[in-house]
Amino acid sequence: MKKFLALMMALVMVLGLAACAKTDAPPVDEDPAGDEVVVEDNGAMTHEEYMAAELDSAVTIETYVQGHQSWWDNKITVYCQSPDGAYFLYELACSEEDAAKLVPGTKILVEGFKGEWAGEVEVMDGTFTFVEGGDTFIAEALDVTELLGTDELIAHQNEFVSFKGLTVEAVEYKNGEPGDDIYVTLGYNGASYDFCVEVYLTGPESDVYTTVGTLQAGDVVDVEGFLYWYEGVNPHITAISLAA
8 A cells, every 4th residue: 555655646746747847848839730849938028018118228029120211321220010019110230231131021029228209219229130930010001090189199109000181281392302301291170290201211213202292282192101200290101192
């Protein structure tokens, strides 16, 4: 009887150790072939955790390129979005070779510091690595027309968005002539809003830059772009057309 009890206790200990080993092991997933693959914890925050982080604190995010401004002096400013929210990466450290690989949909891991300038929440002093074998994601434009003038709009900061049926009030070149940013004032429901054709994002040869230059006050337009913020909403336009 004592032998039997000793064997039972030994068996319970072995099973307990096995259970502990299983609990402490890295999480696993399965690839399409059914093989187990270890999922590494890279410390990336959710968008909610990123937004809750203190300003000037270190942040790590995993996200997808949606567009970027021109590369210069080993820096690049990137518009990124994940299914749970969007990010503005200001002057991310980047080689010219890597800049060419930052095509829309590309997954990257970013480390930097959370900052804010004139209301725009952004990642500053950042570095990044490509997520090898990562999936891709390209956001569809979210129609936020009805959120203009509301407190809810800022919750979509930096997302790829659209506006429908806005009226052109003014078009002004930054330096009085083509070649730099274009400031576009659009009206909706009796209020005016500032939009921008950012020349480093959509240069003078782009369709959107050319189209904006032909608009007249009173034209009604549909707009797409990134929901940038500068002392209030200030979207960076990527596409514009006369409303049907």
